[in-house]
Amino acid sequence: xxxxxxxxxxxxxxxxxxxxxxxxxxxxxxxxxxTELVRAMxxxxxxKIYSGTGDNQELRDxxxxxxxxxxxxxxxxxxxxxxxxxxxxxxxxxxxKLLVDAHPNISIIVTGSSSLDLSNKIGEPLTGRNKIRTxxxxxxxxxxxxxxxxxxxxxxxxxxxxxxYPDVLNAKSKEDKVEYLLTIRDxxxxxxxxxxxxxxxxxKLSELLKLLAFQIGYEVSLSELxxxxxxxxxxxxxxxxxxxxxFIIKRVGGFSRNLRSxxxxxxxxxxxxxxxxxxxxxxxxxIDQRNDIGMLWENFLFIERIKKQEYKRLFSNNYFWRTYNxxxxxxxxxxxxxxxxYEFKWSQRKVTPPKIWKExxxxxxxxxxxxxxFLDFLI
Numbered sequence: 453x454x455x456x457x458x459x460x461x462x463x464x465x466x467x468x469x470x471x472x473x474x475x476x477x478x479x480x481x482x483x484x485x486x487t488e489l490v491r492a493m494x495x496x497x498x499x500k501i502y503s504g505t506g507d508n509q510e511l512r513d514x515x516x517x518x519x520x521x522x523x524x525x526x527x528x529x530x531x532x533x534x535x536x537x538x539x540x541x542x543x544x545x546x547x548x549k550l551l552v553d554a555h556p557n558i559s560i561i562v563t564g565s566s567s568l569d570l571s572n573k574i575g576e577p578l579t580g581r582n583k584i585r586t587x588x589x590x591x592x593x594x595x596x597x598x599x600x601x602x603x604x605x606x607x608x609x610x611x612x613x614x615x616x617y618p619d620v621l622n623a624k625s626k627e628d629k630v631e632y633l634l635t636i637r638d639x640x641x642x643x644x645x646x647x648x649x650x651x652x653x654x655x656k657l658s659e660l661l662k663l664l665a666f667q668i669g670y671e672v673s674l675s676e677l678x679x680x681x682x683x684x685x686x687x688x689x690x691x692x693x694x695x696x697x698x699f700i701i702k703r704v705g706g707f708s709r710n711l712r713s714x715x716x717x718x719x720x721x722x723x724x725x726x727x728x729x730x731x732x733x734x735x736x737x738x739i740d741q742r743n744d745i746g747m748l749w750e751n752f753l754f755i756e757r758i759k760k761q762e763y764k765r766l767f768s769n770n771y772f773w774r775t776y777n778x779x780x781x782x783x784x785x786x787x788x789x790x791x792x793x794y795e796f797k798w799s800q801r802k803v804t805p806p807k808i809w810k811e812x813x814x815x816x817x818x819x820x821x822x823x824x825x826f827l828d829f830l831i
Contacts, residue, residue: 455622458590459598460485461763466493469585470532473556475548475578478563480587481699481724482640485618486563487536489587494561499531506540515547520554523547528555538562538574539644545577552581566644566698586699589616589725591759592830601827608823609739612748615727626736633731641728644698656681658732660691664701664721665733668747669782671706671718671774692721699724702758707771707784707791709813720772722754749798750782753821756830757783757794779806781818791816798823 462469462478469476470493480486494501504511514526527533528551538544548560562574574582592611595604614620614629617636623629642657651657659681664672678685695701701721723729726748730736739745761768768787774780781793791813795803797820805818821829 455619458485458594458618458621460489460492460587461591461594461597462489462585462587463492466497469583470494470497470559470561471583472559473552473581475552475560475562475574475582477574477582477584478561478587479584479699480563480565481589482565482643483617483619483636484587484589486565486587488618490534490536490561490563494532494534497532500529501532501534502527502530503534504536506535506537506544511535512541515541515544518543518546518550520550523551524554527551528558530558532559532561534561536563537565539564539566545574548574549577549581552578586762588699588755588759588762589727590618590621591616591763592756592827593760593763596827596831604827608826612726612739612745612752613730613736615725615730617725617727620727629727630731630736633727634734636728637731641700642698645694649694653683656683656687657691657695660688661695661700661732665723665729666744666747667720668722668729669720669750672721673718700728702755704754704770704772704783707773707786722751724755726752726755745798750796753794753796753826753829754783760830773809775806775808779808781806781809793818794829795820797821800824 478486478490506512514523517523533551535541535544541547544562548562551558552560592604595607595616599607610629614623614626614633617632619632620629623632642654645651645657646654660677663677663680674685674688677688681688692701692703696703701723703719703721705719706717723732729748729751735742735744739748742748758770760766761770766787768785771784771786772780772782773784773793782796783794785792785794793805793809793816795805795818797803800822803820809816809818819825819829
């Protein structure tokens with residue numbers, strides 16, 4: 453039996469993303485299906501295609517050469533150029549700029565599992581010439597469009613425990629899902645950081661992730677992390693930045709506009725995938741055997757909302773809101789001049805907006821997201 457192909461949101465947008473004279477940059481974590489997506493997008497492309505990878509030494513030498521005549525001779529005759537894992541090629545942005553300027557009818561796609569290096573390499577040279585998109589583990593939005601609401605609802609516990617990497621969704625048993633997630637944890641997750649950055653204590657990255665895994669929904673203290681890990685606070689900040697740029701964790705800051713009592717100097721961190729979070733702490737117990745279901749629910753809803761914002765181009769500033777006397781809202785979205793507050797509750801108990809929130813921001817919206825209405829929130 454072949455694996456099920458999950459249709460990705462960008463597949464139907466190939467016409468608008470593959471534009472002559474532009475570079476489509478597709479970011480995303482390892483193993484989420486970037487290469488397969490691009491192949492699906494270009495499968496019906498009419499024209500001559502070059503497909504290469506950043507691991508190819510000849511391609512790396514070519515792009516590093518910065519020689520227009522050489523680049524033009526070898527790549528200029530193609531209608532579409534696709535370079536996978538492009539972050540491995542130094543100075544690729546300048547090489548692509550030379551190619552695009554000399555051959556404005558070429559469409560170009562590059563992928564990268566790390567914005568760590570690739571954004572620096574392509575940002576300035578390709579200003580105004582690129583379209584940047586991010587591909588995540590399969591979203592509820594994509595699952596809903598392909599499978600329908602009932603099936604997604606029936607998958608909810610599995611999504612909370614094992615996440616939504618394509619190979620996880622296709623795994624036939626719990627054991628296969630766990631084995632795959634542990635492989636990602638041990639073989640892929642930190643690979644980009646360790647390849648591109650001189651990390652003195654790689655084990656500290658893993659320890660840091662474990663600490664973050666138990667603090668979902670709570671403000672993270674850099675000083676406490678520094679003391680727990682036995683490393684400098686500056687190193688903790690650097691590690692957090694690297695983990696975010698390689699799509700392992702997502703940072704969200706505190707919102708404040710009016711009150712002294714609002715917390716703004718700390719941050720919360722979420723994982724891009726629940727399965728990865730559970731692999732880090734090696735806990736795949738069923739929901740009724742856990743004491744962290746609130747964390748799983750909050751992480752799931754937050755990151756699925758980020759996916760929806762990215763795919764539907766909902767441009768929003770995202771925050772949490774909390775006061776020093778512990779009134780809080782899990783997610784605040786600031787968009788189109790309005791504030792939208794969301795509280796995430798696995799249990800069905802009634803929740804009202806904090807009084808001081810309504811008094812301070814009377815024009816804001818507030819909604820509690822539960823198992824009953826999560827699909828409306830995510831699709």
